[in-house]
Amino acid sequence: DKTDYTIAISYDDPDAAVLIAQALYENYIKYVDTVVRDRTLLYYYDRFTAGIESSQISLSYENESLKNNLELLEGMQKFINIDDILDTIPDIGEVMIIESISNPEYEKLQEDILIKKQTINNLENTIRQNKDNIGHIRAEKEVINGYYETGVLDKQKTTIINVVERHIYQLNSATSGRKTGPRHVENIMVGAILGFVISSAGVLAIHFLRKE
Numbered sequence: 001d002k003t004d005y006t007i008a009i010s011y012d013d014p015d016a017a018v019l020i021a022q023a024l025y026e027n028y029i030k031y032v033d034t035v036v037r038d039r040t041l042l043y044y045y046d047r048f049t050a051g052i053e054s055s056q057i058s059l060s061y062e063n064e065s066l067k068n069n070l071e072l073l074e075g076m077q078k079f080i081n082i083d084d085i086l087d088t089i090p091d092i093g094e095v096m097i098i099e100s101i102s103n104p105e106y107e108k109l110q111e112d113i114l115i116k117k118q119t120i121n122n123l124e125n126t127i128r129q130n131k132d133n134i135g136h137i138r139a140e141k142e143v144i145n146g147y148y149e150t151g152v153l154d155k156q157k158t159t160i161i162n163v164v165e166r167h168i169y170q171l172n173s174a175t176s177g178r179k180t181g182p183r184h185v186e187n188i189m190v191g192a193i194l195g196f197v198i199s200s201a202g203v204l205a206i207h208f209l210r211k212e
Helices: 014-074 082-088 104-150 184-211
Strands: none
Touching: 014 104
């Protein structure tokens, strides 16, 4: 959808009126761009803050779970007791040599521990990145606050491009070439004529009343 706005300026000098309209347009672009920046930064500030809080909750849970798994791993046998296995095998009169058998539960727990360590590492990176993003947002907010105080947006300190310039553009700047402000001579003439008409009507009304 496209919306058109018309800026009409009445001024003694038509050329000066065009310059005023142009200045209003440029200031409007700066203001809208700054407001959009401000609202966008607020949105992402809330989003990154919520992300940090959520990641910290998950990180606390994963750290506690990792701690429990490590304690469980310390008390678990890495290899299965061979004597116990031999006791369950029927005697077939043959000699069986078994060096060692890995405990599958031990291996499964090791795998879970590695996964949890990777998850913890990812959560810590996410928290660190979100904190960096919030730091950038605060720096951008300082630039916007400076605009609200001075009316000037310091483009040297911001990394955000103009987000509205491509969507708002000036159609034309036209002037009629004649004065559009108050016409004092014409106003005096109109006032004189109206005064004459009103005074004449008053004289006629008084004359008529006296005659009656």
